Amino acid sequence: MSNARVFLLMAGLTGLFVALGGAFGGRTGMGIALAVAALMNVAMYYGSARMVLRMYGARVVTRDEAPWLYDMTDRLRLRAGLPMPTLAIAPHDQPNAFATGRGPENAVVCVTEGLMALVSREELEAVIAHELAHIKNRDMLLQTVAATLAGAIGNVANFGLLFGGDEDRPSPVALIGMAIVAPIAAMLIQFAISRQREFRADAVGAEICGRPLALAGALRRLEAGARAIPMHVAPAAAPMAQVNPLAAHGGRMMKWFATHPPTEERVARLEAMAGEQRVLQLA
Numbered sequence: 001m002s003n004a005r006v007f008l009l010m011a012g013l014t015g016l017f018v019a020l021g022g023a024f025g026g027r028t029g030m031g032i033a034l035a036v037a038a039l040m041n042v043a044m045y046y047g048s049a050r051m052v053l054r055m056y057g058a059r060v061v062t063r064d065e066a067p068w069l070y071d072m073t074d075r076l077r078l079r080a081g082l083p084m085p086t087l088a089i090a091p092h093d094q095p096n097a098f099a100t101g102r103g104p105e106n107a108v109v110c111v112t113e114g115l116m117a118l119v120s121r122e123e124l125e126a127v128i129a130h131e132l133a134h135i136k137n138r139d140m141l142l143q144t145v146a147a148t149l150a151g152a153i154g155n156v157a158n159f160g161l162l163f164g165g166d167e168d169r170p171s172p173v174a175l176i177g178m179a180i181v182a183p184i185a186a187m188l189i190q191f192a193i194s195r196q197r198e199f200r201a202d203a204v205g206a207e208i209c210g211r212p213l214a215l216a217g218a219l220r221r222l223e224a225g226a227r228a229i230p231m232h233v234a235p236a237a238a239p240m241a242q243v244n245p246l247a248a249h250g251g252r253m254m255k256w257f258a259t260h261p262p263t264e265e266r267v268a269r270l271e272a273m274a275g276e277q278r279v280l281q282l283a
Contacts, residue, residue: 056237058091069087069111080132095118097111098240130202191259198261
């Protein structure tokens, strides 16, 4: 169901871009806006691993430096049918983790020092499995496409304000209204896609590690840790983490403006998944 929702959200994002482009600048305006957004996001896509690791202050580690972490990840990636990712550790007390990179062949999985100190081995396996699920699902690529379309919508809106308004186009008041509303709508759709991918990564990660309840327990610990222990990281890097790392810096965001689903909803889905597994085992 998650994939179907993401398809509909992507279709909505594309439709919004086409409609706005047609109203503001026709094919030429659409092409320019899309090209500008694509160039920016392709650069981010190819340099994302280095940039995100730098934002978190993380360092790459070898098997000699962290043999148990390496072997744990190696076992899990074999179950997932993935190449071995690069491993990194971020020097933060807050328990968290993230995956980055262009795809399975050059992915990076990073965990914080606080995560390794707080959770059990089973819960750490579940957290890593969640990040491997993001890699398996190619979520980094999907998020880049969504960001490109959302950025293009913002560009179209700006171009429309600068060059729109002749007799064949909407009135200046309508242009201003669309320029304000359309980027907000695009951002809401982009965030909704991000939330759906987190649900999907939870489900696939639970399948990889075989323990939905371990992931549910880990998410509870990560959420509590994120609210109690501040992490100083650029807001642009926050959506990549397993739970919102900036939770300690402010209150709960409105659900529509959140890049992560509510942890209690994620936990409820994982507990339901565990219940289904028990029923199948008893059948």
